[in-house]
Amino acid sequence: MKEGRLFAITLTFFTMALFWILLSGIFDAFHLISGLICCLIVTFLSHDLLVKGKSEKRLLKTLRLIRYIPWELWQIVLANIDVAYRVLHPKMPIDPRVIEFETPLRGEFSQVTLANSITLTPGTITIRVEPEQGKFLVHAISKEPADALLIDQGMQKRVAHVFMEE
Amino acid sequence: MVLIHIVTTFLLGAGLFFTFVGSIGLLRFPDFYTRLHATGKCDTLGAGLIILGLLIYHFFYYPETPLVPAKLIFLILFIFIANPTATHALMKAAYQMGIKPWRLGEERE
Numbered sequence: 001m002k003e004g005r006l007f008a009i010t011l012t013f014f015t016m017a018l019f020w021i022l023l024s025g026i027f028d029a030f031h032l033i034s035g036l037i038c039c040l041i042v043t044f045l046s047h048d049l050l051v052k053g054k055s056e057k058r059l060l061k062t063l064r065l066i067r068y069i070p071w072e073l074w075q076i077v078l079a080n081i082d083v084a085y086r087v088l089h090p091k092m093p094i095d096p097r098v099i100e101f102e103t104p105l106r107g108e109f110s111q112v113t114l115a116n117s118i119t120l121t122p123g124t125i126t127i128r129v130e131p132e133q134g135k136f137l138v139h140a141i142s143k144e145p146a147d148a149l150l151i152d153q154g155m156q157k158r159v160a161h162v163f164m165e166e
Numbered sequence: 167m168v169l170i171h172i173v174t175t176f177l178l179g180a181g182l183f184f185t186f187v188g189s190i191g192l193l194r195f196p197d198f199y200t201r202l203h204a205t206g207k208c209d210t211l212g213a214g215l216i217i218l219g220l221l222i223y224h225f226f227y228y229p230e231t232p233l234v235p236a237k238l239i240f241l242i243l244f245i246f247i248a249n250p251t252a253t254h255a256l257m258k259a260a261y262q263m264g265i266k267p268w269r270l271g272e273e274r275e
Contacts, residue, residue, distance in 0.1 A: 022233060022236055022237065022240070023237070025231075025233045076207075076210065076211055076214075076246075077211065079207050079211075080184050080187075080207055080208055080211040080212075083187065083188075083191060083203060083204055083207050083208055084183075084184065084187040084208070086191075087187050087188075087190050087191035087194060087195070087204060088187065088190070092194060092195075094195070094196075094200060095269075096197075096199060096200050096267055096268055096269065097267070097269070098267055115250075115254060116247070116250045116251065116254075119206065119250035119253055119254055120207070120210065120246075120250050123203070125199070125202060125203060125206065125253055125254065125257050126254050126257070127254070127257045127258055127261045128258055128261065137261070139199050139203075139257060139267060141200060141203050
């Protein structure tokens with residue numbers, strides 16, 4: 001408990017300090033010291049907001065999340081090409097449908113990641129999430145992206161791998 | 167320096183293309199949900215590519231202010247988090263209002 005709190009305080013403080021230096025861009029003693037004092041106050045008041053609860057193996061999860069991001073960026077590019085194709089095609093090959101599925105993911109952050117990933121990847125947008133049952137309601141623009149989500153479940157597995165909820 | 171011009175122009179052009187396609191999709195697609203597919207996705211990548219182009223240009227032509235590219239990176243990051251969230255919020259609101267998703271074969275609005 002105590003160790004987790006120390007971690008939260010340290011992380012919040014360094015994030016705040018980094019943002020202060022980045023956004024101010026002034027490096028004289030007065031601005032740096034006043035900035036650090038502000039960071040200390042903010043950290044003291046709100047260190048439990050950024051890092052919530054205690055969680056195992058934070059470092060490994062962060063590393064895996066960093067490895068997940070490039071894949072996700074590539075998926076975004078694919079999504080845009082997919083939408084561009086559907087928009088510009090004269091016959092507009094769309095067949096929208098609403099699908100529902102359940103995931104074994106239970107963590108708050110992992111569900112948010114999955115929901116946002118679904119929205120960013122080709123042809124699907126999350127409509128509703130029921131956190132307790134892990135139920136996702138998704139709008140798909142045609143049959144293939146819906147099947148990719150329902151049958152392959154590649155993204156679910158990736159998110160589960162990142163947050164170690166396999 | 168010619169290379170930087172080419173890369174910047176390509177990124178800005180691609181960004182403009184995707185934003186443009188998003189707007190066409192907004193006009194062409196049949197209902198609320200499919201229109202959100204067009205805008206929600208294309209705006210994310212379109213804005214991201216345009217900012218990336220500006221970032222590269224600034225980084226090489228104005229190296230005396232390196233904080234500006236760093237701020238632009240954060241801008242991209244926040245757009246990539248905020249945009250799908252906003253799209254999802256709009257979707258959910260529409261769904262709760264009881265707007266029926268359009269199915270293939272129905273009359274277009």
